[in-house]
Amino acid sequence: MPRKKAPEKPDFEQSMKALEQLVERLENGDLTLEESLQEFERGMVLTRQCQTLLEEAEQRVRILTEKNSLANFNGSGNDE
Structure with missing residues (x-):
């Protein structure tokens, strides 16, 4: 059986x-309180994902x- 990707x-x-x-x-204000809370939770997840991706890129x-x-310290640069 092939594994699912x-x-x-x-x-x-x-x-x-x-x-x-x-x-x-959220800023439109057309959502119910429950919908707003669900969107807020999703926003927190997305924020954590973005933060993690930024930290990985920085590393x-x-x-x-x-x-x-x-490499430059070991003399592989073009220093005279």
Whole structure:
């Protein structure tokens, strides 16, 4: 039996767009209290996803920057 592919996590841009749309719906004031609470909860989940994605990107940049600094320190740069 073939394994089901795990659903992909939305990327940062998708999560931000969904969050912006959610904020618009909340700001319109047309939702019931229960709907507003559900949207707020969803917004919190999206916010955590965005924060996690940003932290992961920051870590990758830090690693790449450190590797480049080490390469230059070890003499692989064009220093005279």
